[in-house]
Amino acid sequence: MLKLGATSFWEEFDPAKQGNAHLAMYGRPFGKSLCHAWGASPIYLPGKYFLGVKPTSAGYASWLAEPALGGLKWMEGTVPTPNGEIKIYCSTTEIRIRGSEGTGILKIKSSSRPVCKGAVIRSLTGNSYEIEIMKAKEYLVKYKL
Structure with a gap:
């Protein structure tokens, strides 16, 4: 096309x-x-399923990012929100994420504890971790699949 x-x-x-x-x-x-209106699904699907960004309260005042590469080596995208955007880059070894509004939670799986300067990393069950993403701050997370 x-x-x-x-x-x-x-x-x-x-x-x-x-x-x-x-x-x-x-x-x-x-x-x-x-x-065509519903022809835009090729753009919608990667943001939802690979970047894993979704609101957890009205207007993205809070949101969740749960990237899943699904066999890809890397993925990058921007999710528009009512008052800004959430930018995320994810590879097999690092994630860069920044939200211009609201408070986000980055949920990842890693075979060892991830490293992210200036962030609080919470251990969940298994090999899962959570990192709180404050608005207008960029985070660089190093991890291992």
């Missing part, structure tokens, strides 16, 4: 189609929506 000039997600995409056939749908030559 990008090679064909897309700036949003199309209703349907088949890379095998050529020329204006990309614009045809429903038996009409230009019947396809080129900014």
Whole structure:
């Protein structure tokens, strides 16, 4: 879609189609929506399931980030909130996270106790840990999967 000039997600995409056939749908030559509302799921799903960011109170006054790489080597993204954003980078050895509003909790699994300068790290059951993320402060967490 990008090679064909897309700036949003199309209703349907088949890379095998050529020329204006990309614009045809429903038996009409230009019947396809080129900014389809539920076509945005490719963007929504990584934020929800890989970055694991979700509100725990109204308007992200409190939130939880529970990244899960799912076999990826790294992942980076920004989750928009009503009054700012939550930025997170996660690899197999470190997490960088910053929330511009609210108080967050970063939940991770690590084979050894994670290290994060200036943060309180709480042990949970098994190999799970929690770190409180204060607004407007960037955290760098070193850990081992």
